[in-house]
Amino acid sequence: MPVVSRSMRLTDRGIYWVLAAALAAAGLIPEFRSLGNLANVATQSAALAVLAVGQTFVILCGLIDLSVGQLTGLIVVLVCDVAAGRDAMMAPALLLAIGLGAGSGAVTGLLNNRLRIHPLILTFGTMSVLQGIVFTYTDRSVGRAPAAIAWLADGRLLGLPVAPLLVLVLAAGAHVTLTRTRFGMHVRAVGGGRDNARRAGIDTDRVAATVFVISGVSAAIGGLLVAGRLGVGYPHAGAGFELDAIVAVVLGGTSLAGGRGSVAGTVAAVLLLGLTNNVLNLLQISSFIQMLVKGLIVIGAILVNQPGGRRAFA
Amino acid sequence: MKIRPTAICAALMVIVAALPLTSLAQGVETARVQETVTTARFKKAAPYRVGVAAGYLSNSWVVFCLQHIRYEASRHKEISEILVTDAGFNPGKQVADIEDLISKNVNLILYWPVDEKAIQPALEKAVAKGIPTVNTGGGFTYGPGTVANAFIDQVVLGDMVARQLFKDMRGKGRIIAMLPIAGTTAAVDQLAALRTAIKEFPQIELLSAEYGDWNRAKAKQITENLLQRHPRIDGVFSPAGQMSIGVAEAFEEAGRLKEVVMSPGDEYNGWLKWVTKHGRGGAVTFPTRVGQEAVRLGLRILNGEPVKRGLTVPSEYISPASISRYVEPKRPDDWWASTLPEEWKPK
Amino acid sequence: MAFLEIRGLSKTFPGVTALDGVDLSAEAGEVHALVGANGAGKSTLMLALAGVLSPTAGEIRLAGVPVAFGTPRAAIEAGVSIVYQETSAISEMTVAENIFLGREPTTRMGLVDRRRLYEETRRLLDRHRLPLDPAAQVGQLTVAGQQLVEIARALSIAARVLILDEPTAVLSLAEQRNLFDIIAGLKGPRLLILYVSHRLEEIFAIADRITVLRDGRKVTTVATADLRQADLVRLMVGHEVRERIPLPAPAAAPPLLEARLNGSPPRLEVRSGEILGFAGLVGAGRSRLGRSLAGLDPIDLRIDGRPVRLRSPADGLAHGIVYLTEDRKREGLFDNLSVLVNATAAALPSLSRFGVVRLAAERRAGAAILGRLRLVARSLAAPVRELSGGNQQKVILGRALLCRPRILVCDEPTRGVDVGAKDEIYDLLLELVRQGVAIVLISSELKEVLALSHRVLVMRDGAAVREFTAGEASEHDVLQAAMGPLPGAA
């Protein structure tokens, strides 16, 4: 019997076409074609890519997590402050980051399951709380990232930039998780119809809690990358990341209603956004016009990519 | 999954509570400012491409500062091009912007940071490639990524504002402080200067320090609540004129403007108008021409001339009586008194 | 001690007692039908059994062991599976993924074994002769297809109890027949099949015993062999069902509505005061044609002899064409809005002035029409989702009537409606015809079409194949036309 893989609909592919077109257009700029520049684009996009991959799980599950930006900020600050530039503190800092990310995600998941309020409002609230915690902790840059974390974010391995490699590994892992594990299927099932998934015997609360944990951990890894790049614990470091991540996920073809989407699309969308920044800079477009162009790109991409959504969350 | 999150949450709370806020504001150290920098390794032949890595551009002071940069560049034939990037308050983007400028082979980078520490590694990359970097604006940075600074000393400015305020209050009373975005150099230095100055005035009490984010509406709303909380406020420390207006309005609407002494603001036109109208407050300037000084400093570095690590652009006190020489009543509030020629003022 | 023993099961929702001390015993090996009017508590009982609802009081024993399924998962693990009335497959996933959702086969690595998933699905589908592609996206299947997915899923789970909650509501005749074969094949000494349905013919065809519920209480359990259809109806509704009023003759007039058809006859015509029935299997194109008439798909139309082009249902309404959808949930009801608002939704232009709704007039009009339909509701302000299926259908009928239709296109007007309400709907259609409305009646219930229509148009594969006039056709003839020249049909 033939095993047929899931057929891809035309609309799911929109982002790849847009990315390919953007790459082709960018290729006309000489500076863009240098390998160093391409590595820059990939490295610059790494933290957002990790966050967006985590957010893909959440959105596929029909939820949303606005708290990841401030969580990233908190982790950047804590990691730098605890490590204070000492490589010996690398392990505790890592543990702290991952533990905090997972813990915060678990709390969000728990609240989501218990309180039954819309995840947008819930995580809007936790975002505010986390922001308060960050600034209670410090209102200015503190500490220093250890060299090992800086290497993770900015270094090279066998001539290749490390951060994009890390993204590749994580994205591949996420892809396999979503398409090849029972958990991944259940995420899509819960997103496709919570009650129906529940009737099929899936513990929907556990799935929801787990995706928030994944999102928290992705914020932790993203936070490490940001910390490595910035080198210091900058308390505003995470601001706005949540929206960029959500935009990337949706541009990547994942439906805000849940159930449909892919990690590959998300990563492609992150690249598209990074590419846009880079090219507009290289072209010396005024930053004000850049903003307009970026808005138009988001609008254009959503029009190409998401027919069929009619509701706020579709 | 039932126990862990709560435990971690609790642990987090403990961590946050246990770590004291140890960092104290550092004053600008004179020795470092005065240090001489040898610049032979940056010497290059013209023409020069100058990169400006702006931490943000959507702010009228910065817009004026950038115009000063463009104006000064126009006076030097050896500058062939100015490339400007805007990080929009995102240090991660500013890092990327600096990398992009390096890719564009600029010969000099002027910058003002979103967060000075965060972009140091990127700046170090530039310096390593022989591109000199000049910090431009309201802070002094000492580090391998910053070759020189053209700056306004915020500690000095904060100190001038504080002392003028205390003088106007006759050395006693209860004050509130309205500061810019929490964590910025401006907010940190100004508060540190205020706290230091207060030590000499035992009868001055700081009731509350708030962050109005350079936002007039926010400053107003915060003040409205401060007015509820504190039945008597004798003075307002607010070095940023655009927030001072919001603060003053809140006092005025509460009918309590008479009881309060407003500190000097800066040469923000809206504030200058307010000073003109009310004949009080005055200004301690935060000169936008620092941009021009930065360009000149950069050119000297590209010539291989030794320079001081820090070039200070001094703030001046303008009394309410002499404010009329600075205020431009027909211009918008969101405007700065400057020495720019008319044709170079923002359109 | 019976295989399944339910004692004193009660379920109360705030303000509503859905089940009131129901006892039921059923044996392994039998097909046990559960019948009752809408709101009798059949679905609640089944949901409690499937672990979806937890009962307020009472006890369920399976093979003598008390079971309390707190979750659907517990029920599944105990071998109890259910096919829901409304499709509950997840449309973003494939057929195979849906069938084994929550029970996916895995490899030793812990990954989902896709090969085995699809092979097992294929085997399951082949075994039960279900015409589904394991790799198809469920969202792209028809409603009937989605129902089949669920039946397949239930079949793959059911070890001890299989619950079918009105499984045939959306199935075509051939699929129904196939399902009955499957059910017959499944009957075995260890499996209890609980079968919930409105369709009496079905129940008499496949059930061994019948339990009748009324108003949340059990009326009786009887062996099918001991019962006549009329008796059953009386047990369900508590009174005799009236005989239907004979069909009035249509007016001799030029056609009110004409439409071009594929096939023969090449044209559809309906006159004022006439009911034209559409018969055919599900997927034959009846509903599509009905939707075209309402302005949802482009079609060549003539109204009063003049060519008309409808771009939207709004255009249709402007010409007096009102469409009654077959899919109440998806495009009929405004679930969370009140009964009144639901009823007047399409008639707002006539109930408002300068864009302002005349609330008093609206209430009067709504109350009048719903009163005429003998609606049973707590209040006109109650959310329409609280109503039973029959009453919901009445609300939608009321909405149609408030538009003063000249042409009424009804798609499955009695689907999911209990016997009593059915008769009331028939009466209403006949009354409308008497008032000169032209009706296009689309129904899967052959008896209904034949009893009500002046003429019956039979469709097959998107084309018209035959037209019968009243009295001329028997069920057998119509079926044969609908199914085509297949050997062994009907």
Add this chain to the structure above:
Amino acid sequence: MSTEAERPRVRMAAIVSGLSAGWLERAAIWVVLLALLGVAALFSDAFVQPIYLFNMVRQAAPVGMAAIGVTLVMVMGGVDLSVGAVISLAAVVAAVLMDGQAGNIGYALAATLTIGAAIGFANGVLIAWNRASPFILTLGTAVAVYGLTQIYSGGTARGIVAPGFREFFNQRIGGLVPVLALLFLAAASLAVLVQRTTRFGRSLYLVGSNPGAARLAGLHGARLTVATYTLSGLLAALGGITLLARSGVSSTFAGRGFEFDALAAVVLGGTTFEGGRGGVGGTVAGLLVLFVAFNLVNILGLNYNTQRVVAGVIIIVASAAYTLLTSRR
């Protein structure tokens, strides 16, 4: 037990309000508001002073104006995140067009409202005919509009507010009620009236509740979408003008973040992302809950950071309490 609906014993008020939800559901957020006010009053007597409370309404007016529009959009099943950007643009544009001349006020306000409506119209057209996700689309619009604002203004809020403009809107009628607060309450009342009694309002609920059924009932979903987003853009522009009137504007990002405050108010008020529920009345209460919360933590003298924590907790607790009150079905 058949109820004879021919003799409707149902009061008219019940039918009208029965548009979307039960009495309890609609009252819940007001209960939360009153409870919060009660708690607040324990901490500071400011919360029982009418002059302070009206001032709070004035503070809330800019976000509130936008929140009215967002409510209507969300009742219809959409969402509009571009309002913060439109507020920012409107505040700058209005000031620039006034150019310090009282004679320009009328023209400036008309032009500003037109621009806001045009942006909303563009949102509506893109959403109605391309069926794009409004969440992301309006986020994109927001970025584009911020870009436009920067291009237009060159990065400075370069307008000059006309004399008399701010004075008029900020004066207190009877020494108590600021004109701005009154204006906002009037706009909200008008919106409640529109939502309850007009065909437009009814259509919002019908389309929001079930677009498919609404289509069959003869409603034009696309036209309604365009009209509603246009209205939302218009109200956001009005919010920008309100902001200019309340505090003057010193930045081209004056309304940044207001979209989330508005969204929080709308959702707290019982309007859901699914559409067909809630309404402007609840939004007003939700908005006041937010502002009481913000002001309470401020007035308690908690520092800015603690304010964020408390505000977040209040948002979560208030919505949870609200859900608890309404979900006993």
